[in-house]
Amino acid sequence: MRELKLMKGNEAIAEAAIRAGVDGYFGYPITPQSEVMETLMAEKPWETTGMVVLQAESEIASINMVYGGAGCGKRVMTSSSSPGVSLMQEGLTYLAGAELPCVVVNVVRGGPGLGTIQPAQSDYFQTVKGGGHGDYKLITLAPASVQEMADFVETAFDLAFKYRNPVMILSDGVIGQMMEKVELKEFKPRWTAEYIEQNHSWATTGKKKDRAKNIITSVQLEASVQEAFNHKLQNKYQQVEENEVLFEETMCDDAEYLVVAYGSSARICQKSVELAREKGIKVGMLRPITLYPFPTKQLQERAKQVKGILSVEMSAGQMVEDVKLAVECKVPVEHFGRFGGSVHSPGEVVEALEQKLIGG
Amino acid sequence: MKEEIVIAGFGGQGVLSMGKILAYSGVMQDMEVSWMPAYGPEMRGGTANVTVILSDERISSPILHEYDTAIILNQQSMDKFEKDVKPGGTLIYDGNGITRHPERTDINIYRVDATEEAARMHAVKTFNMIVLGGYLKVKPIVKMENVIAGLKKSLPERHHHLIPMNEKAITRGGEIINEVSLVE
Numbered sequence: 051m052r053e054l055k056l057m058k059g060n061e062a063i064a065e066a067a068i069r070a071g072v073d074g075y076f077g078y079p080i081t082p083q084s085e086v087m088e089t090l091m092a093e094k095p096w097e098t099t100g101m102v103v104l105q106a107e108s109e110i111a112s113i114n115m116v117y118g119g120a121g122c123g124k125r126v127m128t129s130s131s132s133p134g135v136s137l138m139q140e141g142l143t144y145l146a147g148a149e150l151p152c153v154v155v156n157v158v159r160g161g162p163g164l165g166t167i168q169p170a171q172s173d174y175f176q177t178v179k180g181g182g183h184g185d186y187k188l189i190t191l192a193p194a195s196v197q198e199m200a201d202f203v204e205t206a207f208d209l210a211f212k213y214r215n216p217v218m219i220l221s222d223g224v225i226g227q228m229m230e231k232v233e234l235k236e237f238k239p240r241w242t243a244e245y246i247e248q249n250h251s252w253a254t255t256g257k258k259k260d261r262a263k264n265i266i267t268s269v270q271l272e273a274s275v276q277e278a279f280n281h282k283l284q285n286k287y288q289q290v291e292e293n294e295v296l297f298e299e300t301m302c303d304d305a306e307y308l309v310v311a312y313g314s315s316a317r318i319c320q321k322s323v324e325l326a327r328e329k330g331i332k333v334g335m336l337r338p339i340t341l342y343p344f345p346t347k348q349l350q351e352r353a354k355q356v357k358g359i360l361s362v363e364m365s366a367g368q369m370v371e372d373v374k375l376a377v378e379c380k381v382p383v384e385h386f387g388r389f390g391g392s393v394h395s396p397g398e399v400v401e402a403l404e405q406k407l408i409g410g
Numbered sequence: 411m412k413e414e415i416v417i418a419g420f421g422g423q424g425v426l427s428m429g430k431i432l433a434y435s436g437v438m439q440d441m442e443v444s445w446m447p448a449y450g451p452e453m454r455g456g457t458a459n460v461t462v463i464l465s466d467e468r469i470s471s472p473i474l475h476e477y478d479t480a481i482i483l484n485q486q487s488m489d490k491f492e493k494d495v496k497p498g499g500t501l502i503y504d505g506n507g508i509t510r511h512p513e514r515t516d517i518n519i520y521r522v523d524a525t526e527e528a529a530r531m532h533a534v535k536t537f538n539m540i541v542l543g544g545y546l547k548v549k550p551i552v553k554m555e556n557v558i559a560g561l562k563k564s565l566p567e568r569h570h571h572l573i574p575m576n577e578k579a580i581t582r583g584g585e586i587i588n589e590v591s592l593v594e
Contacts, residue, residue: 054437056430056433056434056437056445056563056564081449082449166450167449167450168450224446224472224473227446227447228444228445228446228447228472229430229443229444229445229446230443230444230445230469230472231437231442231443314472314473317470317471317473318470318471318473319471320470320471321470321471321474322471324470394473395473395474395475396470396471396474396475397475398475
């Protein structure tokens with residue numbers, strides 16, 4: 051019998067982490083994601099699965115605790131919201147440079163600066179274009195429902211360990227704070243020391259006599275060594291781009307116009323598509339589920355069919371640049387979005403579609 | 411069946427928990443539901459609102475610009491949401507503290523004086539359940555047994571002894587709600 055619960059997105063992240071057999075969570079409270087740690091503290095998983103839950107003294111401490119846990123081959127994670135994730139950027143580039151797997155959740159709020167606690171999607175650039183220094187990438191998943199908040203925790207850990215790379219779950223205040231029905235998965239045991247030793251032989255689990263010592267580091271002082279390492283990273287990212295693109299399409303088959311949106315904006319735009327179709331506008335939606343790797347090829351395919359594309363994001367226009375790069379100016383691409391904590395309504399998206407693409 | 415609702419009033423009136431009980435009632439009835447609170451600074455400044463959607467099908471946007479039903483519990487919320495009720499939709503309000511009554515003629519308007527009734531029942535905290543009862547009288551979208559199941563799910567067990575009192579309040583709400591004006 052499946053168990054259905056009504057949960058906030060943030061609560062779903064916490065429940066899913068316990069059930070997925072995650073070893074550790076290190077975090078620092080910030081609205082609108084504080085329910086992640088609140089739920090973990092209420093559930094006390096250290097008494098059941100043995101999962102460590104720790105409130106660090108800051109976001110900087112949290113991400114470095116994640117670095118330590120990940121270095122031991124443990125499945126560890128943190129979560130925060132925009133200003134807190136900015137503080138974590140140094141740690142993220144070190145994790146990427148040391149090829150450490152981990153999961154970071156950003157429940158985005160309006161910025162810049164301390165900004166507002168209301169929802170936004172203005173951390174797209176920070177997430178998929180770097181954020182920290184150096185040539186690195188974060189595999190990025192964008193959940194659009196509370197169910198996906200739960201499901202993507204395990205997906206994110208699988209990807210993180212498959213590629214030895216940090217994975218970001220890029221959510222926002224809407225998905226974090228809203229409640230929907232969730233079906234939670236069965237409890238899975240945490241990995242044993244033997245399992246980690248056998249399957250993740252790079253981890254610093256204690257040197258055995260029959261192998262050289264494992265070193266976790268991101269420093270390569272010799273330029274040629276660093277260059278060779280960076281080539282290795284780039285090859286890895288190429289693999290990610292070839293194999294891990296996820297997207298969802300709605301009513302695209304006969305579409306003359308295309309809306310591109312992720313996360314909560316994709317939910318809003320789904321309704322906009324319904325409203326526009328009622329008016330006789332043939333519009334479909336492409337929803338990137340992975341923001342990195344971006345569904346570039348699929349957009350190129352759809353660009354052959356449609357008259358124009360509207361990129362919708364609660365920002366001043368960030369993802370729209372990747373949409374433009376993908377379609378290479380073959381069709382007009384416009385951006386629409388409220389930002390700074392304001393959320394566009396389904397009707398506003400339809401108006402934007404009419405004004406910017408159809409009427410224009 | 412799809413019902414898109416906004417519930418709006420002061421913080422402390424139980425707006426969010428009323429929405430949660432309604433949403434859980436929908437879950438108990440095997441419906442799709444979403445509950446989206448305004449969690450921002452406005453709730454710290456005294457007003458609170460929540461968008462609840464119950465549907466037989468997958469729910470698209472949890473954020474709406476127009477509603478089938480607006481349940482309005484203070485003047486600020488009347489000013490904000492009266493205009494957002496869909497033509498032919500429903501507005502339910504508590505007259506307590508309302509200085510400008512709803513004026514639209516293209517929607518169904520009902521009044522449930524729950525503040526007054528809760529005081530009369532010496533059960534001020536059941537205010538939101540009186541409102542819910544009024545709403546369910548007008549829009550019986552979930553069965554009473556599922557509302558009680560929803561109450562049980564959303565209340566912590568230590569509060570389960572309060573369920574009969576809440577059930578009484580829901581019933582009372584259904585009795586005292588009045589039509590103000592209906593669309594032809």
